[in-house]
Amino acid sequence: MTVYVKELNRSITGRESGSNKHSASKSCALSLIRQLYHLGVIEAYTGSLKSATTSEQIAAYPVKISHQLAKRVHECLMELEIQPVKVNTSNTGTKDAVSLMHPSDDVHFKPQSTNLQQPASVISWSPPQPNWNPWLGCNIDEGYLATATLEKLSEDLLCDSRNLLRDNQELQMSMMTREKLPISAMRRKIMEAINEHPVVLIRGNTGCGKTTQIAQYILEDYINSGQGAYCNVCVTQPRRISAISVSERVANERCENLGSAVGYSVRFDSVLPRPFGSILFCTIGVLLRKLEGGLRGVSHVIVDEIHERDVNSDFILVVLRDMVHTYPDLRVILMSATIDTTMFSRYFGDCPVLEVPGRAFPVEQMFLEDCIEMLNFKPTPPEGGSAKRKRGKDGDDEGDGGAEYEPDVQESGNLNEVIDETVYSPQTKQAMSMMVESDTPFELISALVDYVDQQGRPGAVLVFLAGWNMIFALMRQLQTRPNLVVLPLHSQLPREDQRKVFNHYGQRRKVILATNIAETSITIDDIVYVIDTCKARMKLFTSHNNMTNYATVWAARTNLEQRKGRAGRVRPGMCFTLCSRARFAKLEENLTPEMFRTPLHELALSIKLLRLGAIGKFLSKAIEPPPLDAVIEAEVLLKEMRCLDEAEQLTPFGRILARLPIEPRLGKMMVLSTLFGLCDTITTMAAYSGTFSEIFLLELGQRRLLAHQKALSGQTFSDYVAMQTAFEMWSRKRAVSEEAEFRFCEWKGLQMPTLRTIAEAKKQLMENLTLAGFPQDTMMPFRFDPENPEPDLEMAMALLCVGLYPNVCFHKEKRRVLTTESKAALIHKTSVNCSNTPTTFPYPFFVFGEKIRTRAVSCKQMSMVTPIHLLLFGCKKVEWCNGSVRIDNWLNLNMDPYDAAMILALRPCLQDLLVQISENPDSISCLAEKHLNMLKVVKELCAFSAGDYEIDRPVRSSFGQGVRSHPPKVPRYGDASNDQLSGFVRIGNSSSGGGNSGDGDYETGNVPISGGNTANLRHDGNRGFGSGYGNNNGYGSNRSNSRYFNNPMLNPTSNDRYTTAEDNAGPYGRGSNYQGGYSGGTRGGYSGGARNFRRGRGRW
Structure with missing residues (x-):
């Protein structure tokens, strides 16, 4: 507009x-x-602001801290010489709001230099030079390369190239194969354009060979002309999998191993090539991080898939355009699919555009009505016989899990009902009308896969889906077919899982379930059939309130064309496009560029880290500049976070965040956690929030988590704590063996790929903090019991407010919550807080990781917090108005305004301390006494009971069991007073996801449980992790010849693993089955359930 x-x-x-x-x-x-x-x-x-509707008004929530705690807060402030805001409470009827925020909370940093606005600079560049490794960004100090000249190195490269080509028949065959590619006919023309122009745009269709060949042409021309050491090519790819797979393909074509002339560098993984005469494939994010030290030693930069318009692609184009103006010897090659590239050519001063013909085989395209007509498909009617979607039991209309899209009914209605009756049968028309456009048609996809398999023609099937939930739901459905190999392909999968899609599986047909990651760049050479759901998952962002949400929307026609082209790479193919012809005609030509729908504060930090000048001025040079308000809101947010000073230059704290590969608010949460010794736990949570992936497996048709999955959160009502508990237990099993890891994930219903991704992200984040200078003792792990009050765990949950704000919601009833500005939403059904029964939480306040738009808005990754947590870490504006403390104009608290003002006065003190440790991280080890006292007081305030003085809160005893006035008395760490066992027991390292109990002989009637103290138990090990989680059954291996089987005595409906003592042989004799989830053995554990053990015979 x-x-x-x-x-x-x-x-x-x-x-x-x-x-x-x-x-x-x-x-x-x-x-x-x-x-x-x-x-x-x-x-x-x-x-005055318009108040929420009467039905959505939130009553003032009672909060009261004890007199002793209030006194300690007051004394702490006096020691810090901070005076809280004072409020006249005698006139409570006034409508004038009084701010309770301490004035120093809004103070910005003064400039670090007298020059208020440092001039914009261009990234420095120089061509390859002796004694310099461009991929490591350092000098070469040892070996032959440290003293060799570029001329000598060029001679060596030429000699080696000729010898290899003469002696290697495989390389000769590869060269002949490469010459058959369509791009080979344009090789000379392409090289002439690259040599004569700083920027060249190459546009080629799928299969033309541009991705694998252009970089090789450049390198080979330099080597053959005796200039090989003067050439280093950096090729960017939009995704990790494409950077790795293309590098492997190129190395294979050159009959070389990765690490010679060809290498790659992506997040978590790198195989770097030689320093001279080489090609590096990397993601744009990796290249941007390298730019901080300049682009020294790189002769050519190739940016592939520029048409995707992700935010990093648009950003790097601005950087490169400025660089080629300053350094005309730098060569930039842009590569794109066959779309309109006029805008890109004009952006680079009408640079030459070379068109490369494709080599795609013909692809037959069938739309939704064609598929239904061909299969005579009849969709299963919804329950109740109605063709319309029934409303869910919880009062929402979220549907069956296949719906991730909110159709614009007002604009176009259900276009499945628009069909050419002269071409299609009445049965097809009826079937179309029964299918809702917003659903993912799993039933039809399954029928199409069966149809393809019945044809008997070879070829793999590629199914495009909108997200991981859709992939997993369909994967569980198709895995029951023994003739299929069903493989997921998602950006968050580990490399070893992604690589499986390139393998061949003999007579079994390969079915790949992928997101748009498979649209471009990667080549899966046996794809013949494509099934396209025509959807894409998109991040949507509103700058005025810094809220991000995710929605699944219709893909654009250019995306559908790219997906269709995947089917015609090796032979004629078929594409089943699962939208109606009427819907296809209404699709947009291109999706909105990511820069218009993503937060800019992360990009703004990169601009400042690279010293590229004013944020607004730099972004105004983008190929399509973002709106001014989004730019200014990003600057305001960074100043509020104290990442920028008044001159808009990076502060030491901002520099730390700019180097963390994570959203800035999550980075701030991590840095702040070092003050409380919680860095390990918080970094795990930050890594989890950064991946936006599910950790729990849901069976086909399972809409909610199972009881034993929910129980991982204990009594914290937190998806983050559930994840943390699962992650710690998984980490210990992973350290044992891959088999133990696999069995544990299967037993607990966990996604092993997601856990591995979280572990990799956590490792990288911890390394970055270490490089920033933070002491190792602030990163030590600790174990907690989610079933019982743990001050450290409650402090960690409070810090989540720092990273997740403004994602705050208030629970109203059942699954219904209110988000910022009192907008209605639902608890996502994959949350531990989602229950079939009416639930009253101890506190109705939650923070959440992401917002999902389906037919309703749902909040995922939720964690319960207290009002005091919000005052300390999760608010931007707090006022005393109409006798209540009002947070951000929508949440009201019934509390003493002076108590609230004292709590808020601690915020600038924490900010000042954050500044101090950012400038000198080692200072954490020698904090002043007043700062230590402040941290102690903050930790007291973050206790969940801190605001409950003389207030009776509802406490739920367990999921789905109503409300208790007081928490139940649960035995901690194995109260074995009711345990009965005959004979002597010797168990080693027994725990329920916790610490080791140690070895020891125990007397009759006693058993070590959860590695903790039990009745009459001689315990010589560390305290265990917890008292067990619901109805989970422990598992482990006995000392001799144990095996696993399902034990119906434990739970008739459970598939949990159980180890029987009857499998043991030798001097320990024969035992009997235990009831209650105890699984003996060296790594066995007690995990809740009944406390009584059946009486055994003999010894174990």
């Missing part, structure tokens, strides 16, 4: 995304208004 502004004599543009046209239009209008405000055309609104 573009509006001409007379006062400015210019036009302003708003470009926003939404789940439908109505919401996008509202966001766009708001963007224009905010731009007018920032440009000084209109003034800020000074009237």
Whole structure:
């Protein structure tokens, strides 16, 4: 939307995304208004804000801290010489709001130099030089390369190349195969353009060979001309899997191992090539991190798949355009699919565009109605016989799990009902009308896979789905077919799992379930059939409140064309496009560029880290600049976080966050956690939040977590704690063996790939903090019991407010919550907090990781917090208004305003301490006494009971069991007073995901449980992890000849593993089955359930 502004004599543009046209239009209008405000055309609104509707008003929530705690807070503030805001509470009827925020909470940093605005600079560049490794960014100090000249190295490369080509018949065959590619005919023309122009754009269709050949042409021309050491090519790919797979393909074509002339560098993994005469494939994020030290020693930069328009691609184009203006000897090659590239060519000064013909085989395309007609498909009617979707039991209309899209019914309705009756049968029309466009048609996809397999023709099937939930749901459905090999392909999968899609599986047909990761760059050479659901998962962002949510929307026609092209790489193929012809005609040509629908503060930090000048000025040079209000909101947020000073230069704290590969608020949470010794736990949580992947496996048709999965959160009502508990237990099993890891994940219903990804991300984040100088003793792991009060765990949950704000919600009833500005949402069904029964939580306040738009808005990755947590870490504005403490204009607290003001006065003190440790991380080890006292007081305030003085909170005893006034008395760490066992027992290292109990002989009637103290138990080990989790059954291996089997005595409906003593042989004799989830053995564990053991015979 573009509006001409007379006062400015210019036009302003708003470009926003939404789940439908109505919401996008509202966001766009708001963007224009905010731009007018920032440009000084209109003034800020000074009237009263419109209050929420009566039905959504939140009653003031009672909060009271004890007199002793209030006294300690007061004394702490006096020691810090901080005076809290004072409020006159005698006149409670006034409508004038009084801010309780301490004035110093809004103070920005003074500039670090007298030069308020440092001039913008361009990334430095130089061609390859002796004694320099461009991929490591360091000098070469040892060996032959340390003293060799480029001329001598070039001679060596030429000699080696000729010898290899003469002696290696496999290389000769590879060269002949490469010459058959369509791009080979244009090799000379391409090289002439690259040598003559700083920037060249190459546009080629799928299969033309541009991704694998252009870099090789450049390197080979340099080597053959005796200039090989003067050439180092950096090729960027949009995704990790494409960077790795393309590098492997190129190395294979050159009959070399990775690490010679060809290498790759992606997050978590690198195989770097030689320093001279080489090609590096990497993601754009890796290249951006290298730019901090300049682009020294790289002769050519190739940016592949520029048409995808992700935020990093648009960012690197601005950087490279400035660089080629300053350094005309640098060569930049842009590569794109066959779409309109006029905009890119003009952006680089009308650079030459070379068109490369493709070599795709013909692909037959069938739309939804064609598939239904061909299969005579009849969808299963919904329960109740209605063709319309029934409303869910919980009062929502989220559907069957296949729906991840909110259709714009007002605009177009269900276009499945629009069909050409002269071409298709009445049965097809009826079947189409029964299918809702927003659903993922699993039933039809399954029928199409069966149809393809029945044809008997060879070829793999590639299914495009919108996200991991869809992939997993379909994978569980198709895995029952023994003739299929079903493989997921997702960006968060570990490399070894991603590589499986390139393998061949003999007579079994390969079915790949992928997101848009498989649209471009990677080549799976046996794909013949494509099934396209025509959906894409998109991040949507509103700058005015810094809220991000995810929605599954219709893909654009260019995306569908790319997906279709995957089927025609090796032979004629078929593409089943599962949208109607009427819907296809209404699809957008291209999706909105990511820069218009993503937060800019992470990008802004990169701009400052690379010293590229003012954030707004730099982004205004983008190929399509983002709206002004989004830029300014990013700057404001970074200043509030104290990442930027008043001159908009990076502070030491901002520099640390800029180097962390994670969202800045999560980075701040990590740095702050070092003050409390919680860095290990918080970094795990940050890594989990950064992956946005599910850790729990859901069986086909399973909509909610099982009881034993929910029980991992204990009494914390936190998805993050459930993840942390599962992660710690998994880590210990992984350290034993891969088999133990696999069995544990199967037993607990956990996603092993997700846990591995979290572990890799955590490792990288911890390494970055170590490099920043933070002491190792702040990163020590600790174990906690989620079933019982743990001060450290409660402190960690409070810190989640730092990383997840403004994602705050308030529980109303059942699954219903209110988010910021009192907007209704639901608890996502995969949350531990989702229950079939009415639930009253101890505290109705939650923070959450992400917001998902389906037919309703759902909150995922939820964690319960207290009002005091929000005051300390999760609010931007707090006022005393109408006799209540009001947070961010929507949450009301019934508490003493002076107590609230004292708590809020601690915030700038914490910020100042954060500044101190950012400038000198070693200072954490020698903090002043007043700062130690402050941290102690903050930790006291973060106890869940801190605001409950003289208040009786509801405490739920367990999931789905109503409400208790007081928490139940549960035996901790194995109260074995009721355990009965005959004979002597010797168990080693027994725990339920916790510490080792140690070895020891125990007297009759006693058993070590959870590695903790039991009745009449002689215990000589560390305290265990917890008292067990619900109805989970422990598992482990006995000392001799044990095996696993399902034990119906434990739980008739459970598939949990159980080890029987009857499998033991030798001097220990014969035992009997135990009841209650105890699984003896060297790694056995007690995990809740009944406490009584059946009486055994003899010895174990």
